[in-house]
Amino acid sequence: MEHLSEKECKSAGMAVRDTLETISGKWKLLLLLTFYKGGRRRFRELVKELNISPRVLSKELQELEMHKLVSRTVCDTRPVTVEYDITPYCKTLAPVISAMKEWGEQHRAEILGKKNTSENGGE
Amino acid sequence: MEHLSEKECKSAGMAVRDTLETISGKWKLLLLLTFYKGGRRRFRELVKELNISPRVLSKELQELEMHKLVSRTVCDTRPVTVEYDITPYCKTLAPVISAMKEWGEQHRAEILGKKNTSENGGE
DNA sequence: CATGTCAGTATCCTTTTTGTAACCGGTTAC
């Protein structure tokens, strides 16, 4: 990626922004990671496990579902239960997540590591 | 990146979140792109060009500067002017932006392109 | 000194996001 033209910039910006919006939000990443590491979950399970309000959870899951990153399965049990999980399509995000993880780690080092050998705030 | 352990997940999530927060916000991407394609700008120039309020611009630039993505240079002119530009370090973001651009484009096709050839709700 | 430019801040306001809590309709258990 050398230098982009005006037009390329705009469309690239749009695509990047789309991606950004898809995974932005306080809970989306955490939800994906939760499914990723622990498999599918029911609605109430998520509420308790993550300590998220049902209202917000419902909204986040709907958005993830809209973007095909999460599947919603109604199980034919009495007290009908609903299971959520990541989709295979979600794997297409891997390069993005991976790049962000790399940069985030490197960046943390850049920002925190080189502040000054003496000076120190931290929390 | 195959399957991550509990611990790996948490730290990866943190790094990803850091990256996300660094470039989230209504103007950050646009600012970076603006510098990228048109070079450095003065404060007022940005206000007019992007139609952003000085209050918000100031905040966004400060945040970008904190993250070393943007440089702030006070020019020794009368009416002192201040020039902002992307830093060389900003280039380290390229893989992230690139991955997000790719996915954003592919995802747009996935969501909009394949709704269904027959079925259709539409609005 | 009044007027204008510059970078940036202070004050106030609107919109968006997130959270709290009560609740609905359905089912099971008593």
Add this chain to the structure above:
DNA sequence: GTAACCGGTTACAAAAAGGATACTGACATG
């Protein structure tokens, strides 16, 4: 029926993000 669990929504509150606008302080022009 009453209570409990399920998925989920509704109505409301709090907080964060974004925005409009006036203003400060520095310098310059006339």
